[in-house]
Amino acid sequence: MPVPDADTPPHRYDAALAAAIESRWQDHWEASGAYETPNPAGALSTGRGSSGPKLFVMDMFPYPSGSGLHVGHPLGYIATDVYVRFKRMAGFNVLYTMGFDAFGLPAEEHARQTGQHPRINTEANIDNMRRQLDRLGLGHDKRRGVATTDIDYYRWTQWIFLQIFNSWFDPGERRARPIAELVDEFSSGRRPVPDGRTWEELSEAEQREVVDSHRLAYVADAPVNWCPALGTVLANEEVTNEGRSERGNHEVFKRPLKQWMMRITAYADRLLEDLDLLDWPESVKTMQRNWIGRSEGALISFPATSSAHLEMQPIEVFTTRPDTLFGTTYMVLAPEHPLVDELVADAWPAGVPELWTGGAATPREAVAAYRARAAELSDADRSDSKSGIFLGHDAVVPFTDTRVPVFIADYVLMGYGTGAVMGVPGEDQRDREFAEAYSLPVIRTVEPPPDHPDELAYTGDGPSINSRFLDGLDVEASKVLIIERLTETGFGRSTVNYRMRDWLFSRQRYWGEPIPIVFDDYGPVALPDDMLPLELPELTDWAPRALARDSEPEPPLGRVTEWVGVDLDLGDGPHHYRRELNTMPQWAGSCWYYLRYLDPTNDEALVDPDVESYWMADPDPGGVGGVDLYVGGVEHAVLHLLYARFWHKVLYDLGHVSGLEPFKRLINQGYIQAYAFKDDRGVYVAAEEVEGSLQKGFRHDGQPVTRELGKMGKSLKNSVTPDDMYASYGADTLRLYEMFMGPIDQDRPWETRSVVGSQRVLQRVWRNVVDEETGELRIADEPSDDDLLRLLHRTIDGVRSDMEGMRFNTAIAKLTELNNELTRRGTGAPREVAAVMVRMLAPLVPHFAEELWHRLHGGGADSVMRAEFPAADPALLVEDIIEVPVQVNGKVRGRVRIAADADEDTAVSAALAEPNVAAHVGGRELRKQLYVSGRMITLVV
RNA sequence: GCCCGGAUGGCGGAACUGGCAGACGCAGCGGACUCAAAAUCCGCCGCCCGCGAGGGUGUGAGGGUUCGAAUCCCUCUCCGGGCACCA
Numbered sequence A: 001m002p003v004p005d006a007d008t009p010p011h012r013y014d015a016a017l018a019a020a021i022e023s024r025w026q027d028h029w030e031a032s033g034a035y036e037t038p039n040p041a042g043a044l045s046t047g048r049g050s051s052g053p054k055l056f057v058m059d060m061f062p063y064p065s066g067s068g069l070h071v072g073h074p075l076g077y078i079a080t081d082v083y084v085r086f087k088r089m090a091g092f093n094v095l096y097t098m099g100f101d102a103f104g105l106p107a108e109e110h111a112r113q114t115g116q117h118p119r120i121n122t123e124a125n126i127d128n129m130r131r132q133l134d135r136l137g138l139g140h141d142k143r144r145g146v147a148t149t150d151i152d153y154y155r156w157t158q159w160i161f162l163q164i165f166n167s168w169f170d171p172g173e174r175r176a177r178p179i180a181e182l183v184d185e186f187s188s189g190r191r192p193v194p195d196g197r198t199w200e201e202l203s204e205a206e207q208r209e210v211v212d213s214h215r216l217a218y219v220a221d222a223p224v225n226w227c228p229a230l231g232t233v234l235a236n237e238e239v240t241n242e243g244r245s246e247r248g249n250h251e252v253f254k255r256p257l258k259q260w261m262m263r264i265t266a267y268a269d270r271l272l273e274d275l276d277l278l279d280w281p282e283s284v285k286t287m288q289r290n291w292i293g294r295s296e297g298a299l300i301s302f303p304a305t306s307s308a309h310l311e312m313q314p315i316e317v318f319t320t321r322p323d324t325l326f327g328t329t330y331m332v333l334a335p336e337h338p339l340v341d342e343l344v345a346d347a348w349p350a351g352v353p354e355l356w357t358g359g360a361a362t363p364r365e366a367v368a369a370y371r372a373r374a375a376e377l378s379d380a381d382r383s384d385s386k387s388g389i390f391l392g393h394d395a396v397v398p399f400t401d402t403r404v405p406v407f408i409a410d411y412v413l414m415g416y417g418t419g420a421v422m423g424v425p426g427e428d429q430r431d432r433e434f435a436e437a438y439s440l441p442v443i444r445t446v447e448p449p450p451d452h453p454d455e456l457a458y459t460g461d462g463p464s465i466n467s468r469f470l471d472g473l474d475v476e477a478s479k480v481l482i483i484e485r486l487t488e489t490g491f492g493r494s495t496v497n498y499r500m501r502d503w504l505f506s507r508q509r510y511w512g513e514p515i516p517i518v519f520d521d522y523g524p525v526a527l528p529d530d531m532l533p534l535e536l537p538e539l540t541d542w543a544p545r546a547l548a549r550d551s552e553p554e555p556p557l558g559r560v561t562e563w564v565g566v567d568l569d570l571g572d573g574p575h576h577y578r579r580e581l582n583t584m585p586q587w588a589g590s591c592w593y594y595l596r597y598l599d600p601t602n603d604e605a606l607v608d609p610d611v612e613s614y615w616m617a618d619p620d621p622g623g624v625g626g627v628d629l630y631v632g633g634v635e636h637a638v639l640h641l642l643y644a645r646f647w648h649k650v651l652y653d654l655g656h657v658s659g660l661e662p663f664k665r666l667i668n669q670g671y672i673q674a675y676a677f678k679d680d681r682g683v684y685v686a687a688e689e690v691e692g693s694l695q696k697g698f699r700h701d702g703q704p705v706t707r708e709l710g711k712m713g714k715s716l717k718n719s720v721t722p723d724d725m726y727a728s729y730g731a732d733t734l735r736l737y738e739m740f741m742g743p744i745d746q747d748r749p750w751e752t753r754s755v756v757g758s759q760r761v762l763q764r765v766w767r768n769v770v771d772e773e774t775g776e777l778r779i780a781d782e783p784s785d786d787d788l789l790r791l792l793h794r795t796i797d798g799v800r801s802d803m804e805g806m807r808f809n810t811a812i813a814k815l816t817e818l819n820n821e822l823t824r825r826g827t828g829a830p831r832e833v834a835a836v837m838v839r840m841l842a843p844l845v846p847h848f849a850e851e852l853w854h855r856l857h858g859g860g861a862d863s864v865m866r867a868e869f870p871a872a873d874p875a876l877l878v879e880d881i882i883e884v885p886v887q888v889n890g891k892v893r894g895r896v897r898i899a900a901d902a903d904e905d906t907a908v909s910a911a912l913a914e915p916n917v918a919a920h921v922g923g924r925e926l927r928k929q930l931y932v933s934g935r936m937i938t939l940v941v
Numbered sequence B: 001g002c003c004c005g006g007a008u009g010g011c012g013g014a015a016c017u018g019g020c021a022g023a024c025g026c027a028g029c030g031g032a033c034u035c036a037a038a039a040u041c042c043g044c045c046g047c048c049c050g051c052g053a054g055g056g057u058g059u060g061a062g063g064g065u066u067c068g069a070a071u072c073c074c075u076c077u078c079c080g081g082g083c084a085c086c087a
Helices: A015-032 A075-089 A105-114 A118-134 A151-165 A179-188 A204-212 A264-277 A282-292 A322-327 A363-376 A429-437 A475-489 A586-590 A593-598 A609-616 A639-653 A722-728 A731-740 A752-769 A786-804 A808-825 A831-841 A846-857 A904-913 A915-921
Strands: A054-059 A093-095 A167-170 A175-178 A217-227 A232-234 A253-262 A295-302 A315-319 A330-333 A388-396 A403-409 A420-423 A492-497 A517-520 A523-526 A565-569 A574-579 A629-632 A666-668 A672-678 A691-693 A697-700 A703-711 A881-888 A891-899 A928-932 A936-940
Touching: A015 A722, A015 A731, A015 A846, A054 A075, A054 A593, A054 A609, A075 A093, A075 A629, A075 A731, A075 A786, A105 A118, A151 A167, A151 A217, A151 A523, A151 A586, A151 A593, A151 A639, A167 A179, A175 A179, A175 A639, A179 A204, A204 A523, A232 A253, A264 A282, A264 A639, A282 A639, A295 A322, A295 A475, A315 A322, A315 A330, A315 A420, A322 A475, A330 A388, A330 A429, A363 A388, A420 A429, A475 A492, A586 A639, A593 A609, A722 A731, A722 A752, A731 A752, A731 A808, A731 A846, A752 A808, A752 A831, A752 A846, A786 A808, A786 A831, A808 A831, A831 A846, A881 A915, A891 A904, A891 A915, A904 A915, A904 A928, A904 A936
Parallel strands: A054 A093, A054 A629, A330 A403, A629 A666, A881 A936
Antiparallel strands: A167 A175, A217 A232, A217 A253, A295 A315, A295 A492, A330 A420, A388 A403, A517 A523, A517 A574, A565 A574, A672 A703, A691 A697, A697 A703, A881 A891, A928 A936
C-alpha cells in the first residue's frame, strides 16, 4: 500500500483524492437523478433516458446478508454497470436497477435468536448493503429497486400464485388456460367428465375435486423432506444425495404432509424446446436438459399371477428399451411401490432359493425386514451393491407364457418412471449385476459383436435375437414394431417420461409470502384479488420448538390462533374458513422481480402492459423477448432459472407478458477465489498476515504454512473487503482491477498486491492531463500528429468492440497502451486525444472520468455519461504502408514494409529483397509462394 | 461411470474466422533522477546456444490435416464443474 509522505506531489491521484472525487460525484449524480430511466408512460415516465433503442440489463439480485460484502461479490455488478454505461453512451435507453431477495431463513434464524422481528433485521441489512454498493458507483435507477419483502411487492407475488391456481394446462393446446374455461367445458359436455357421468351428476365435492385436480397449483398429500433441525420441509433439490439438508447439512426425514405443488411438469416439453431459442451458456442449457430428463420409451403391463390366485393387478413398467421385452427374466418393484403389499405372497413357493428370501420365514417378514434396513441406509450406501427380496409371486411376459419372479430391490427408485422395471440382464448392466447376484437367467435379445465380453450386458445396436417377430430387425425398428404390437394387444403404449417432478411449493416458515388460500370443507378456495395483499400476521412467539427426530412438521403461522381460523364473505355469505399456514419458498419472489422493476409503483397491475411490452418485447419477429442481459452465478443454473421460466410461460399463456422467455441472454460471471493458508495443525490462519512466496515458502508468525485456493470467506480467513480497497486505492481502482483480471465468465484468484497496477494506470492517465504539482491542466492545445491520431482511432475501434463483447480486460489493455504512448511522449496529452480517452474510460471508472471531463471542459459541462462514446474514423484505420512477416518453409525469417494494396508478385519480390529472407531462400527455386493480404508472405523452397 | 468446460512465461491473462505466440498488468532484473531511499521515467524479461548478427526450441502429452495449427481432427493425461442404480 503506498504510504503518502511529504514528497508525494499534492495533486497525485491517490486514495485520498479518489475518495474526495468519488463522494463528490456520487452526491451530484444522486441529486440530479442521473440514472433515472424513463418509462414510456406512467409514474416513472420522467428521467434522463435516451430516445434510442431500449436495453434491459439485470444482475441476479442478492440476499441482503448481515455479514457484509467481500471483493468477490460485486464482480458481476461492476461488469453490468460498465456495460450499461457503455450502452448508454452509445445511445441506448437502458433500464438498470437492483433489488433484494429478502425473504428467507437467515432473517428468521436471527429473529429466533434475538426475538427481533425479521423485518427489522432485513431492512437494516438492505440499508447496509445499499450503502456498500453505492460506494462502488453503480448506476442503478433507485426508484425501481424493489425488495421481495415489500408488502406492495408480495401482493403481486400472491396475485401470480392465484393466477396459477386459477389455471389448468390444456394438453391439446399445450398452454395454460383459465380454470373457468375448464368448468365451462365440463358443464357444456364438450369435455367428458373423467368417470363418465355428466357434470350435473357430480356432487359439489366431486366437482371441486375434479377441478382442483387440474389446477397448475394444487394440494397433494406427498412424502416430504422434513428437516427438524431447520424446522422446515425442503424441496427435493434442497436435499443432498446423502439425504441431508443442503443448508447446514442436517438430517432429513420423509414425512407425509399436505403440500402445495406447482405443475411444472406440464411445461416440461416447452421448457426443453425453448432452451434452443436462448442465448445462454451451453453448460446451463445442458444442466436444465438433464434436470428435465426427457426420455422416450414405452409403458408395458405385466400381468401378475401366483399359483394360488388367478389374476392380480398388473405391474406397469417404464422402459426406454421395449425392444428387449423378450429378454425379461425377472421383475423389480421399488420397495415403497404401492403394489408390494398386494403382490407379496403368504408363503414361499416350494423350492425357492434361500438367497431370495433374505432368510425370513415368510415373504411378508422378508419385505418388512428389507424395508426397515433400506430406511436406515443412506441413498449412497444403498447404491453400493445390488440386493433384493423375492415377493413369492410371478409376472407373465406379454406375448409369451413365460413366468418371471417379482422382486423388490432398492436399485429401483419409486421416484422415477412407474417405480417398477422389467429385468433384462442381457441388455442392461444394472439388471445384469442383479441377475448375477440372484442367479437369474440371462437372455440376449440383441446380437452383440463377436468381441463383446460374455459377462457384460450389451447396450449397443445390432439385430434382434430370441425375440420372435422382432428377430433380425435393428434396435430402432424393433422398438417401432414392438410398440405397435403392444398397442394393438393393450399390453402397452409409447410414452414420454421425465425425470423432473412437480415443484413442491410449501414451506413451514414464517418469513415468506403467505399463500392467499383458505379452506372450506371441500378444499382450497382462492382469496379474491381485492383481498390482496394478504399480510403476514405479527408473530411474537419466536421460541424454538423441540425439534426432535420424530417431530411432525409445524408451520409457525399455526401459532397465531386468531389468524388460523377466519370468517369471510367470499360472495356467498359469511362462512368460516381455515387459512393456509404454509408460506411460499424463497424462489417465489425471485421468479418475477424483473417484471416489477419495470413498473414498481403500479398498484393496478403487476406491470402496465405498455410498459411491459416496451421493455420486454423482442424487436425481432419470432424473438423470445425478455431481459436483454442477465448476469449471475452458475449456482442458479437450474432452480431459479427454471422456476422463473415456468412462471413466465404461465403468465405468457394467460396474456400478462409479451414474450416466451424471461431472460434472452444469460452470462454466468466467474468467481473470485482467494488464497488461504493452513498451519501444520490444519487450522486456517489470517491470509493477510502471511508472508513469503511460492519459491521461498509461506510463513505465518514465523511458522511455515501451506497455500490453497478457495472461496473467499470467513471460514478460510481470506476475505478482502471493498472497504479495504476503497481505503487503499478508491472505488475506481477496484472497479478497474476487477474488470482487468480476466474474462467475465472465468474464475480468477484475487491478488491484492496486483491492484496497485490498476491504480498506476489511472495515475499515469491523470498525469497526462493534470500537473501533479500545481493541479493545473497540462494538456497540449495543438492538434496531435498523424501517428498518434491513427493509434487513437485504432484504440477507439478496438475498445468499442471489446466493450460491446464485454471483453473489458482487453479494452483496458488497449486504453493502457494508448496512455503509455502519451506517457512516452512526455508532453501532456493533446486536448482532443485526452477528451476521447476520458470518454472511453467513463464506463470503467466513472468518477475519475467525470472529474477529468469537467476539468477539461469547465464547470458547466454536462456529465461525461451524456457524451457519446467515441467512434473511430474509418479513414484513420487503414494504413498505406504495412509491415508483413515473411515465412520461409514455415518459419518467420523477416518482415517487409509494403503498400497495403500490394499484389502477390510485388509482395514476394519485396520479401526476396529482405537480406535474411534471401539468405534462407539461398538462391533455391521457389516451389510455392503465397500472400495472404496484409497478413503473411509465405515462401516454400 | 456419463455429460459439459479447461490446460499458453514465475503469476493473472492476450492472440477476433487457421496467418508475427506471450498484448496489458503483477513479480523480477538493469539504468536515469536522488546524499540516500521511496515515488517517477527509460529499458530488459519463455527456455537453450551465441560477444553479436542470429540460430534452435516452445502453447498439458502423442499423432494427423495444412504452405502455415495455441486455434481444426484423432488418441491420451491432468484439473474444474454438473449429473449419477433415471430403467
